[in-house]
Amino acid sequence: PSVDRSMPAPLLTLSLAAQMNEVVLLPAPDELISRLLDLIDRVALVTTSVSCVEYELVPFCNLPQNLMYEMQSSAPLLESAKDATREVVLQCLAGPKETQAMYQKYAYLLSDKVENLDALDVDAVRSKAEAYMRAGTEIEKLTATVIKFPFFELHCADIIKTLSEQAYSLAFTCLSAVSENVQERSSEVLAEWQETHERILSNPDDEEELAKLKQFMADINQLKTKPLLATTRQIHTQIDMLADFSFEVPAEVVEKAFSSFAWPLQIQMDVHDSERSLDSQKQRFMDKLEGEKNEFGKDMSRYQEDLDWVKGLSDYTMAVKCANRIYALKEHLDRAKERVQSFEERERLFGMEVSDYSELDTMIEHFEPFFKLWTAAIDFKHAEDEWLNGPLSRLNATEIETAVEEQFKESYKTIKHFEGQESAQNVAQALRDNIADFRQNLPVIRAMCQEAFQQIHFGALFDELDWEGDLEEGLTLQQLLDIDIIRHIDVVERIAGEAQKQHGLKTTLATMKSEWKPMELGVMEYKDTGTFVIKGTDDVQALLDDHIVKTQGIRGSPFIKPIEKEVKDWEIKLVYIQDLLEQWLMVQRSWLYLEPIFSSDDIQRQMPNEAKRFQQVNVLWRATMETVCENPNVLDVSEIENLLASFLDANRKLDAIQKQLNDYLETKRLAFPRFFFLSNDELLMILSQTKDPTAVQPHMGKCFEGINKVRFSGSDEVIEAMVSVEGEVVELDLRVNVVEGDKRGNVEMWLMEVQESMIDCLTKITAKSLVAYAQADRTKWVLEWPGQVVICVDNIYWTQEVASAIDANKMEDYVKQSVTQLGGLVNLVRGDLTKLGRQTLGALVTIDVHNRDVVADLHARKVASSKEFDWISQLRYYWRKAGTITVKETGKPNPVDKCEVCIINAMLYYGFEYLGNSERLVITPLTDRCYRTLMGAFHLYYGGGPGGP
Numbered sequence: 001p002s003v004d005r006s007m008p009a010p011l012l013t014l015s016l017a018a019q020m021n022e023v024v025l026l027p028a029p030d031e032l033i034s035r036l037l038d039l040i041d042r043v044a045l046v047t048t049s050v051s052c053v054e055y056e057l058v059p060f061c062n063l064p065q066n067l068m069y070e071m072q073s074s075a076p077l078l079e080s081a082k083d084a085t086r087e088v089v090l091q092c093l094a095g096p097k098e099t100q101a102m103y104q105k106y107a108y109l110l111s112d113k114v115e116n117l118d119a120l121d122v123d124a125v126r127s128k129a130e131a132y133m134r135a136g137t138e139i140e141k142l143t144a145t146v147i148k149f150p151f152f153e154l155h156c157a158d159i160i161k162t163l164s165e166q167a168y169s170l171a172f173t174c175l176s177a178v179s180e181n182v183q184e185r186s187s188e189v190l191a192e193w194q195e196t197h198e199r200i201l202s203n204p205d206d207e208e209e210l211a212k213l214k215q216f217m218a219d220i221n222q223l224k225t226k227p228l229l230a231t232t233r234q235i236h237t238q239i240d241m242l243a244d245f246s247f248e249v250p251a252e253v254v255e256k257a258f259s260s261f262a263w264p265l266q267i268q269m270d271v272h273d274s275e276r277s278l279d280s281q282k283q284r285f286m287d288k289l290e291g292e293k294n295e296f297g298k299d300m301s302r303y304q305e306d307l308d309w310v311k312g313l314s315d316y317t318m319a320v321k322c323a324n325r326i327y328a329l330k331e332h333l334d335r336a337k338e339r340v341q342s343f344e345e346r347e348r349l350f351g352m353e354v355s356d357y358s359e360l361d362t363m364i365e366h367f368e369p370f371f372k373l374w375t376a377a378i379d380f381k382h383a384e385d386e387w388l389n390g391p392l393s394r395l396n397a398t399e400i401e402t403a404v405e406e407q408f409k410e411s412y413k414t415i416k417h418f419e420g421q422e423s424a425q426n427v428a429q430a431l432r433d434n435i436a437d438f439r440q441n442l443p444v445i446r447a448m449c450q451e452a453f454q455q456i457h458f459g460a461l462f463d464e465l466d467w468e469g470d471l472e473e474g475l476t477l478q479q480l481l482d483i484d485i486i487r488h489i490d491v492v493e494r495i496a497g498e499a500q501k502q503h504g505l506k507t508t509l510a511t512m513k514s515e516w517k518p519m520e521l522g523v524m525e526y527k528d529t530g531t532f533v534i535k536g537t538d539d540v541q542a543l544l545d546d547h548i549v550k551t552q553g554i555r556g557s558p559f560i561k562p563i564e565k566e567v568k569d570w571e572i573k574l575v576y577i578q579d580l581l582e583q584w585l586m587v588q589r590s591w592l593y594l595e596p597i598f599s600s601d602d603i604q605r606q607m608p609n610e611a612k613r614f615q616q617v618n619v620l621w622r623a624t625m626e627t628v629c630e631n632p633n634v635l636d637v638s639e640i641e642n643l644l645a646s647f648l649d650a651n652r653k654l655d656a657i658q659k660q661l662n663d664y665l666e667t668k669r670l671a672f673p674r675f676f677f678l679s680n681d682e683l684l685m686i687l688s689q690t691k692d693p694t695a696v697q698p699h700m701g702k703c704f705e706g707i708n709k710v711r712f713s714g715s716d717e718v719i720e721a722m723v724s725v726e727g728e729v730v731e732l733d734l735r736v737n738v739v740e741g742d743k744r745g746n747v748e749m750w751l752m753e754v755q756e757s758m759i760d761c762l763t764k765i766t767a768k769s770l771v772a773y774a775q776a777d778r779t780k781w782v783l784e785w786p787g788q789v790v791i792c793v794d795n796i797y798w799t800q801e802v803a804s805a806i807d808a809n810k811m812e813d814y815v816k817q818s819v820t821q822l823g824g825l826v827n828l829v830r831g832d833l834t835k836l837g838r839q840t841l842g843a844l845v846t847i848d849v850h851n852r853d854v855v856a857d858l859h860a861r862k863v864a865s866s867k868e869f870d871w872i873s874q875l876r877y878y879w880r881k882a883g884t885i886t887v888k889e890t891g892k893p894n895p896v897d898k899c900e901v902c903i904i905n906a907m908l909y910y911g912f913e914y915l916g917n918s919e920r921l922v923i924t925p926l927t928d929r930c931y932r933t934l935m936g937a938f939h940l941y942y943g944g945g946p947g948g949p
Helices: 029-047 076-092 094-104 122-142 157-200 207-218 220-244 251-312 323-349 358-389 397-417 422-439 442-448 455-465 477-482 485-516 538-555 561-598 601-606 608-630 634-638 643-671 673-677 680-687 693-703 747-775 787-807 811-829 835-860 925-939
Strands: 012-019 022-026 146-149 152-155 522-525 532-536 709-712 718-723 729-737 876-880 898-903 906-909
Touching: 012 094, 012 157, 022 094, 029 076, 076 094, 094 122, 094 146, 094 152, 122 157, 122 220, 157 207, 157 220, 157 251, 207 220, 220 251, 251 323, 251 358, 251 422, 323 358, 358 397, 358 422, 358 477, 397 422, 397 442, 442 477, 442 485, 455 485, 477 485, 485 538, 485 561, 522 608, 532 561, 532 608, 538 561, 561 601, 561 608, 561 634, 561 643, 601 608, 601 680, 608 643, 643 673, 643 680, 643 747, 673 693, 673 747, 680 693, 693 709, 693 747, 718 747, 729 747, 747 787, 747 876, 787 811, 787 835, 787 876, 811 835, 898 925, 906 925
Parallel strands: 012 152
Antiparallel strands: 012 022, 146 152, 522 532, 709 718, 718 729, 876 898, 898 906
């Protein structure tokens, strides 16, 4: 609008609001423009409902009911109006958008958060709070709450309130954090002053606490007073800052902060009072120490008397009786060392001269060897009594032998140590002699105190010794010594050796059994069958082979008698598992092969008896695998009742099923011999889908050399044409209905009919092409027929024309004709051709080049008769119409047209097997020799197998 005109009254109201941490206009400009333009679009709708008034005014005149003003939504007038409206609205939105940008500068307040604020950094907190307060003030003064613009009235009250409140809230959060810190630290400072006060006035319980308290009071200024005063001053700085912002701090917090300044004087007074009290307590502790030292001197006299008594002991047999007094002296001396350590520490605390307690160290040094001597004697006495009179079954030969040998070696050192001290040396010698006497029993202990020596071996020993020992009450070593067992040590060691070997066999057997406990069969789900198969038995088989060899080795041992039955049963178990796995895997292999076959309804219908047998095996398989899946442990699986017998029976059934299946497939192959080109799996795939004739399509290429697939009718019931790999389509004259009569479900029958239709079709097409060749231009003719037919007809005419040229002596003219025909094909190849046309010409050119060379060679050799060998040695084609020849196989006239292929005196009928539109290799003299050799062989009902690069 012009600046000299008054601003028109606003038509629409806009507002600023906070959304997603941004300041936005509501409604959004794009949405606003869209709604305004939509109103203009509706003008066209309104005009379609307004008719001319004439129709209403003079109804009796039958005037047409025309629209007063007909307008389309795409009318230029409406489009112009929308463009103008959009431009004006955008111009009028410039002011509101500028205002939006002013408030957008403060949008950061919407996402700001007060986090990780350091309340001790007063300057940082002050700066942050001032920034937020200043932003709040600026926002309140930024604009009026309502601003009028051309066309729009902008309301800002909501955004002013939202942003300013957010700014003040953030400032309040900063100050609140400082206030909370002040409250917390004020309480902590007062609590620490109070704790210091109580500690200074406390009464120490011992000398150590007394020394620590005195040291604490000496360092009180550095440890407590200065740090606490520094903290108090910082708290006051925080309070002053809060006061600058008129932030109210609770009165009790301020009081705590100021009361902290009075504590240093109080602490100083406490220290003076405590020092006087501690001096009196120090004297009391020193008096107590002196009394304890006097008592310690008396105890030392008693300890010396006991030491002298120990030194005078000379009777080894008194070891057990003297044990308590010797151990008591050891305990007293150890306690004395602790008392001396306490005395020395307390004397140092009080600043006293440390007393000499070396007498105790000397006493301990003298007592130590005697204590070792008598401890060894006492220990051996106790151990000897336990070994001799304790149950033999509880003795550990290794531990006993180790202990005896160590004590025997130590006794020698002891004797050497006490040389010159008769009493102690006599005790050491007696100990050594006693140990030496007991060492003689070690062979018996080694032989009989072992896990391998069982009750059966004791019985065998007692029988040989002719002694009736009572094992029920517990046999002891002393009882054996009483019957002079040492004298029969050879018998004992022999029986012990047998026991050890038998135990080794037992251990090996137990180890094998333990290795089988965790062994499991691996199973996995098999496709979508709902059952499982074994996925691998290598580990089980390896362990099985190893353990069978070990078990057979154990059975051959001469010491097997006590466990012979157990070993035999274990061997039977392992052999059973081996046989079971073998039969199991055989069933699995057959089941995996037959399951998809007998899942087909067609196969079940064609082989009902075999399907029934397979179902029986299938039920067994699924039930067994379900059980194994729940518990695959091999040993548990081997316990399943009659499992091996069931698998043996299943394998017999599966073998019979496979034999019948092979016979069935042989029947199908004999009905349609081309099935011999297919594997069993491929043939079964066809036979299992006989309801779907199109399932044969993937296998057509193996049954028929040139047929890649056949074309079915829309209902997939009638075969209409053959299709080669190259895409050449040959329509069948005799359509094959695959569901007609007996052919439904019998794929071999309608495939045989496809074969017959193929031969019939190609025979008829070839006959028609022969006629067309003579009537049409050759360059057009070659592109109108299937490639195979073109080559066949070309060779028929070539044979006829060459023979005529030879007999008429016009070979030179025919050479020129061959070159001319070949040139025509070359020119055709250079033109625009379809892929199939180019394929046909490529093969025909190869044949024509060879034919040209043959004609040129015949001309060069001056062949004058069609009976000459140079001509009849070439591959020649002759067309024989129905009834013109006698078929040598039947001796009757040919009922249909035939094509004879001759070379020398050999003749074969052209098979009319569809070969597609395939390429041809260059024909060389070697190729011609192969033709002659193979044709001669086939003529004589032999075969041939050419090979080479």
